[in-house]
Amino acid sequence: MKLGSLKEGGRDGTLVVVNRELSWAAKATGIAPTLQAALDDWSNAAPRLNALYDQLNAGQAAGAFPLDMDALAAPLPRAYEFVDGSAYLPHVERVRRARGAEVPESFYVDPLMYQATSAGFLAPRDPVVVPSEDYGIDLEAEVIVITDDVPMAVTSEQAAAHIQLIGLINDVSLRGLIPAELAKGFGFLQSKPRSALSPVFVTPDELGDVWRDDKLHLPMRTWINGVWFGEAECGVDMQFNFAQLVAHAAKTRPLTAGTIVGSGTIANEDTSKGASCLAEQRTVETLRDGKPSTPFLKYGDTIRIDVTDASGASIFGAIEQRIAPLSR
Incomplete structure (x- = not known):
């Protein structure tokens, strides 16, 4: 449903x-x-x-x-918890390679995850309001799952039964603020404003065989200003599936019903499929050309994020947003 x-x-x-x-x-x-x-x-x-x-x-x-x-509002206009992973390691590998760093071995066995803002989510047609273009405005197209009550220390096999709904998110990032925040060693705050959710969430059975192995096996399609930007495959190159991500989040605490768990930006080893965030595209350009050429988002820019079935019909509804200045 x-x-x-x-x-x-x-x-x-x-x-x-x-x-x-x-x-x-x-x-x-x-x-x-x-x-x-x-x-x-x-x-x-x-x-x-x-x-x-x-x-x-x-x-x-x-x-x-x-x-x-x-x-429509966001399906969950506010949630008790939103934890976001980074399950697509080609993205992590490229970003680190661009700055001459190695990926720690632990990244391949232990998921990256952080506590994101959940006090309010943007509706799928709400503008993304940012105080300054200089903050480096970026989209991040991701898949999310929503759980019922998850006991502490569940196994990944047990966690799979607690995934009740699936949706999409535009996990907005302000790239210009991230380096200084991470340099403090205490994680994201100002660089991660409110995100937007897809118009609807769907149950796993609604997806049929494109939901298997606790992954969504469809491309994540994105457009910027009406121009195709990417269609990375959600079921490819995902190092940790959603059951593993839920179990990771619940290792030392139970998760409350309505917890949102994100996949992280969809990214494939095959860069011909485009990207799901501007930082990814800029990294590919840096590795290829020595510097990025794609700018971050500006006021008035539009984005569209969607996942369609084999017939081309939208499953979750599209996230369609415009970047807007803060009206003081």
């Missing part, structure tokens, strides 16, 4: 079930007022939501209405 949230009903939105073609929706408030409430009681809410989804696809859902993407 596919789930989203309307921009109404308070900070956490109003839960809606969305049909397979992303054209119709029905409020699910008789089951759960918000997606977070549904995740808190997932074993009871999920079967009822799925029944409503079947009715909606059959054209039999009471109160169904045409879906307006601009009316």
Whole structure:
């Protein structure tokens, strides 16, 4: 099934079930007022939501209405936790090679992960507001999973059963602020503003055989200002699958229902498929030409992030955003 949230009903939105073609929706408030409430009681809410989804696809859902993407908030307008990995090591390897550094052996057996901001997520059509273009504005197209309650110290095999929803994220980065922050040895803060989520999240069964081995086996398509930028394969070169990432996050603490776990920027060894972030493209250019030629995003630039099925239909809905200045 596919789930989203309307921009109404308070900070956490109003839960809606969305049909397979992303054209119709029905409020699910008789089951759960918000997606977070549904995740808190997932074993009871999920079967009822799925029944409503079947009715909606059959054209039999009471109160169904045409879906307006601009009316959608992020499916989870705010989450208890967002932890983001860096599971695509070709990206890490290239970045380090460009500055003459080796990849530590531990990176191949122990996932990279950091605690990201989750107090608020941008809707899929909201602008990305940044105080200055000089901050080095970048997109990062990623896959995310959303869990139910995950016990502490689960194995990766156990963690797989706790993945309940899958979606996309534009994990915005401010590249100009990252070096100084990391030099302090205490991680990201100002360089990682709010990210945007895809219009809907979907259950693993909805994806069929393109969700296997706890990975999404489809290309991540990105455009900047309407021009193709990349279509890196999500299921290729992923060193750690999502079950392993969830287990890593839960090693010393339980994860609360509604926790978001990110894959990190999608990147392949084969650079002919383009990139999923500007930093990746600039690194490829530096290794090839000695310096980067692709600029970071400027005010007025637009981005589009989407994953489509074999017929070309969008699965999660596209993230479509414009870069905008802060209005003081």
